[in-house]
Amino acid sequence: MSGEFVFVDPDFDLTDEKPQAAAIAAPLPTPRAIEWKPWAVVLSLAAVWLLVWSQLRPFADWFSYQLLGLAPDTRLGGAVAFFLYDTxxxxxxxxGVTFLITTLRSFFSTEQARRALGGKREGVGNVLAASLGVVTPFCSCSAVPLFIGFVESGIPLGVTFSYLIAAPMVNEIALALLFGMFGWQIAGLYLVTGLTIAVVAGYVIGRMPHVEAGVEDFVWQLQLDDMTQAEVRPTWEQRFRQAARGTREIVGKVWLFVVIGIAIGAAIHGYVPEDAMAGILGKDAWWSVPVGVLVGIPLYASAAGIAPVALALTEKGAALGTVLAFIMSVIALSLPEMILLRRVLKPRLIATFIAVVAAGILLVGFLFNAVI
Amino acid sequence: MIIKILGTGCANCKRLKRLTLDVLKEMKVDAQVVEVTDIPTIMSYGISATPGLVIDEKLIGYGGVPSKIQLKQIISRFIARSCCG
Structure with a gap:
C-alpha cells in the first residue's frame, strides 16, 4: 500500500489541474456544485466493469474448450480453464476493490486516527484502533514514524499495537482475493477474525508488565512539535483521481504475483489428485496449523500470490482453518516489517509481538478447523 | 538549494530520491540531495509517514511521492524565491 503525498503547505500543491491563474482569478469561494462529472465517469466505468465481469466464465470456457479444443474433464483442460477464468x-x-477502498480511505488519515485515539482508554481504544487500522491508508514502510507519532501523542502502547496489527493484516488486497476466490463469507470471516486478533493481541501486549521498557529509549526522549496540520477537504474528482492512481500503483505492483499464484493454483487444480492434501493439511492433521503459521512468519509474499494457491489447496482437501492461518501469518507477520520496527522496539518486545499475534492466528486456525 | 529526503529506505523513499534527481537533471538545477535516515532527525520534522520532502529546511510534504509536474513546480518556486528574495 502506498500513501498519497500530503502537502504541508497547500500553497505548494500545484497540480496541472489547478493552474495558479485560476486561483487568482477566482478568489471567492464558490459554493460547492454537485460534482456530476467525476461521478459519471466512475459510474460508467463501473458499468463496463460489470459487463466484463459477467462475460468471464463464458469467455474462459469458450477459449479453452472451443478455441483450444480442450476437453473440460481432462487435466490440461481443467487447469487452462481455471487459469483463464481466475486471472x-x-x-x-x-x-475494483482497491479503487473502492482507496476512495473510502481518502476520508481518513493517520493524523485523524491519532487524534481520535488520543485520550482513549485501553479496551475501547483497542477496538477503535483496530478498526481505524483497516480504513486508514497504511504502508509498512511508515510503521516507524507512525509508531513514534502515536506514542508521542500519549496513545497507550497496547492500542498502538492493535493499530499496527490490523493495518497490514486486514488490507484491500487480501479482502479482494478472499472475496473473489472463497466468497464473501470467508472474506467476512477473515475481516472479523483479523480485527479480533488485532484487538485482543494489542490489549494483551499492553497489559504485560514493563512493556514500556521494550521500546527503544530514544522514542521516549523525543520532543516533538505539535504535529497537527491543516487538512483540506478534497473534491470528489480529487478523491477519484487519487484512488485511480493508487489502484494503478497497487495492481501494477502485484499483478505478476497474481498471475504466478494462479498458474501454480491452476497446476494444483488440474494435476494434484483429489484429497491429496487431506493427509498433511487436512483437519485431522492438527500440527499443520502451527507449521503453517511458523512457515508464514519469515515468508513475505503478497496476499495476491498466496490466495490462489491457498484456494487450490483447499480444493484438494486442505482444511480452511489451516489455510487461513497460513495466509494471516504471511501477511500480518513479515520479516521486513519486523526489521523496520526493530529501530523503535527492543528485540524482546518484537519477540513478544510476534508470539502474541502468532498465538492469536493459531487459535483462529484451530477454531475454524473445529467449527467448519 | 539543499533537498532532504526523509526516510528509512522504503520503496517510496527510493522512488522520491530518484524522481528528485531526475527532475533536477532535467531542469538543470544544481542542488544537493541528502538522504536522512536517522529516525530522531526524521521525526524532528514532525512527519507521520515517510518519505518526507524537505527543501532548504522547509517541510514540503510527506507520505508519498508527488507527481513529476508537482515536484518541478515546487523546485521552480524555490528557485524564484532564492533569486528575488
Whole structure:
C-alpha cells in the first residue's frame, strides 16, 4: 500500500489541474456544485466493469474448450480453464476493490486516527484502533514514524499495537482475493477474525508488565512539535483521481504475483489428485496449523500470490482453518516489517509481538478447523 | 538549494530520491540531495509517514511521492524565491 503525498503547505500543491491563474482569478469561494462529472465517469466505468465481469466464465470456457479444443474433464483442460477464468477475475476484483477502498480511505488519515485515539482508554481504544487500522491508508514502510507519532501523542502502547496489527493484516488486497476466490463469507470471516486478533493481541501486549521498557529509549526522549496540520477537504474528482492512481500503483505492483499464484493454483487444480492434501493439511492433521503459521512468519509474499494457491489447496482437501492461518501469518507477520520496527522496539518486545499475534492466528486456525 | 529526503529506505523513499534527481537533471538545477535516515532527525520534522520532502529546511510534504509536474513546480518556486528574495 502506498500513501498519497500530503502537502504541508497547500500553497505548494500545484497540480496541472489547478493552474495558479485560476486561483487568482477566482478568489471567492464558490459554493460547492454537485460534482456530476467525476461521478459519471466512475459510474460508467463501473458499468463496463460489470459487463466484463459477467462475460468471464463464458469467455474462459469458450477459449479453452472451443478455441483450444480442450476437453473440460481432462487435466490440461481443467487447469487452462481455471487459469483463464481466475486471472482476469482476480485482476478485475483487485482493481475494483482497491479503487473502492482507496476512495473510502481518502476520508481518513493517520493524523485523524491519532487524534481520535488520543485520550482513549485501553479496551475501547483497542477496538477503535483496530478498526481505524483497516480504513486508514497504511504502508509498512511508515510503521516507524507512525509508531513514534502515536506514542508521542500519549496513545497507550497496547492500542498502538492493535493499530499496527490490523493495518497490514486486514488490507484491500487480501479482502479482494478472499472475496473473489472463497466468497464473501470467508472474506467476512477473515475481516472479523483479523480485527479480533488485532484487538485482543494489542490489549494483551499492553497489559504485560514493563512493556514500556521494550521500546527503544530514544522514542521516549523525543520532543516533538505539535504535529497537527491543516487538512483540506478534497473534491470528489480529487478523491477519484487519487484512488485511480493508487489502484494503478497497487495492481501494477502485484499483478505478476497474481498471475504466478494462479498458474501454480491452476497446476494444483488440474494435476494434484483429489484429497491429496487431506493427509498433511487436512483437519485431522492438527500440527499443520502451527507449521503453517511458523512457515508464514519469515515468508513475505503478497496476499495476491498466496490466495490462489491457498484456494487450490483447499480444493484438494486442505482444511480452511489451516489455510487461513497460513495466509494471516504471511501477511500480518513479515520479516521486513519486523526489521523496520526493530529501530523503535527492543528485540524482546518484537519477540513478544510476534508470539502474541502468532498465538492469536493459531487459535483462529484451530477454531475454524473445529467449527467448519 | 539543499533537498532532504526523509526516510528509512522504503520503496517510496527510493522512488522520491530518484524522481528528485531526475527532475533536477532535467531542469538543470544544481542542488544537493541528502538522504536522512536517522529516525530522531526524521521525526524532528514532525512527519507521520515517510518519505518526507524537505527543501532548504522547509517541510514540503510527506507520505508519498508527488507527481513529476508537482515536484518541478515546487523546485521552480524555490528557485524564484532564492533569486528575488
Amino acid at each position: 482476469p477475475k482476480i485482476l478485475l476484483l483487485l482493481g
